[in-house]
Amino acid sequence: MQQQARTAGETAPRRHHPSEETLLAYAAGSLAAGPAVVTESHLALCAPCRARLAAFRAAGGAILDALPPTPLAGEALEHCAALAALPAPARPARRLPRRQPRDIVLPASLKAYEFGRWMWLGPGVRSCRIIVPAQPRATARLLRIAPGCKIPEHGHSGAEFTLVLHGSFCDGHDRFLPGDFSEADGEVDHQPISDPGVDCICVTALEGRMRFHGLLGRLTAPFGGL
Amino acid sequence: MSDAAPAPPPVDRDGFNRMILAIAAHGDREAFAALFKHFAPRLKTFLMRSGLSATAAEEIAQETMLSVWRKAAYFDPAKAGAATWIFTIARNLKIDALRRERPVAQLPSDADETPDEAPDGEALVLTQEREAKVRAALAALSAEQAHIVRLSFFQDKPHVQIAAELGIPLGTAKSRVRLALTRLRTLLEDLG
Ligand SMILES: [Zn+2]
Numbered sequence: 001m002q003q004q005a006r007t008a009g010e011t012a013p014r015r016h017h018p019s020e021e022t023l024l025a026y027a028a029g030s031l032a033a034g035p036a037v038v039t040e041s042h043l044a045l046c047a048p049c050r051a052r053l054a055a056f057r058a059a060g061g062a063i064l065d066a067l068p069p070t071p072l073a074g075e076a077l078e079h080c081a082a083l084a085a086l087p088a089p090a091r092p093a094r095r096l097p098r099r100q101p102r103d104i105v106l107p108a109s110l111k112a113y114e115f116g117r118w119m120w121l122g123p124g125v126r127s128c129r130i131i132v133p134a135q136p137r138a139t140a141r142l143l144r145i146a147p148g149c150k151i152p153e154h155g156h157s158g159a160e161f162t163l164v165l166h167g168s169f170c171d172g173h174d175r176f177l178p179g180d181f182s183e184a185d186g187e188v189d190h191q192p193i194s195d196p197g198v199d200c201i202c203v204t205a206l207e208g209r210m211r212f213h214g215l216l217g218r219l220t221a222p223f224g225g226l
Numbered sequence: 227m228s229d230a231a232p233a234p235p236p237v238d239r240d241g242f243n244r245m246i247l248a249i250a251a252h253g254d255r256e257a258f259a260a261l262f263k264h265f266a267p268r269l270k271t272f273l274m275r276s277g278l279s280a281t282a283a284e285e286i287a288q289e290t291m292l293s294v295w296r297k298a299a300y301f302d303p304a305k306a307g308a309a310t311w312i313f314t315i316a317r318n319l320k321i322d323a324l325r326r327e328r329p330v331a332q333l334p335s336d337a338d339e340t341p342d343e344a345p346d347g348e349a350l351v352l353t354q355e356r357e358a359k360v361r362a363a364l365a366a367l368s369a370e371q372a373h374i375v376r377l378s379f380f381q382d383k384p385h386v387q388i389a390a391e392l393g394i395p396l397g398t399a400k401s402r403v404r405l406a407l408t409r410l411r412t413l414l415e416d417l418g
Contacts, residue, residue: 027317058306084296088296
C-alpha cells in the first residue's frame, strides 16, 4: 500500500449508501448472500446505516407483532418446552478460514471468510472469490484494479453492489471513496475507472450473473461465476 | 390489501421484555409459555408469507422460540425490544434454513451477526422511543404504502407482486416500492 492510500475507516462521513430496498431486504433476511456480504462491509463502517438498519429491524418486529396468528400443532409448546429442558448442544467450533489474501489488509467484516485465488481479469484487473459458507453460488468477490484502469465493460442481469475498501473509482457520474457503497441497476451498462495513484480494492457482488461484452467476455467466461 | 392489520390486542410490550429477562434470570417456564403463545403463531404466519411451507414455517417458529429460551441471557432491552429481538432471531434461522436446502459446504457461520453499538445508560429509553416511533410511522403510512412495506419484509421482489396486484408495469411498481420505503424512512426521521 502506498502512503497516500485512503483506507476505509469509521472517520469520514460516507456519501454513497445502500438504498432503502437493500437495507430492508438485509433486515428481512431476503437479500442474496453475495450482496449481503457487501452490505455488511458497509454497515461495519457506517453508523447512520446501522441506525437505519435498527429502525427497519424494529419495523420488522412491529409487523411481526401485529400479524394474525396461525395456529401451531397442538403439542408444539410442550414439544418446545421439553427441548428447552435439555442442555443446549455445544456450538460447533468455528474453524479459522484457511485461505485469505495476504497482500491486502482485510477489514474485520471479511476476516471470517475464506477466499479463492486471485485471477487475472484483464489489464490491471484481478479478482478473487469470497467463499460464503453454505452458499456455493454466492457472487461476492474482491476486485483489485490498478490505478487508472477500466473495469471491463459490462452489464448485468441484476443489480451490482460494490463497496470501496481502498483507493477510489469513478463510474462516469460519481466518485466512490473508501466506505462508499455503489448500487448499479441491472439495466445500465457502466464502466467504472479507478482513480490514479493507488490500487482500488473493492468488494463486489451481483444479484444476477455478469455479462462481459466482446473479446474479454469470451476470454473470462471459462472462469465462470463473475 | 389482504392484510389489513387486525385491531391490536391490548399487549403489554414491556411485559414481553420482562418475560425474556425472567427466563434469563431463573428459567421462568410460565414466561416462556406466555411468549410462545403470543409469538410462535405470529412467527408461523410471518414465515409462511415469506414463502416457506406450513411445515417449515412451524419448525422455524419453534426453533426461534427455543433460541429465545437458550439465548435469553443475551437479550438486552436497551438494544431492541422483545418483538424486534425475536424477529431478528427468526430472520437468521430463516437464512440458515434456506441454506440447508442447498448443497452444503461444511463451514459454520456467524456472518449474519452484524456489529452492535455498545449500550449506554440512555440506550434503553432510546430503544423504547424508537420502537414507539416505528409503530407510529407504520400507522401513518397510507394503506397502499403500509401494504408495500409489509410485502417488502416477506418477499425479495415485492415490486413483482405489486405490479400483478395493481396491474401496473414493473418499473412503476419499483418506483412505488422505493417511494413507500423512502416515506417510511422520512417518517422515522421526522418523528425523531
Ligand atoms: Zn451508510
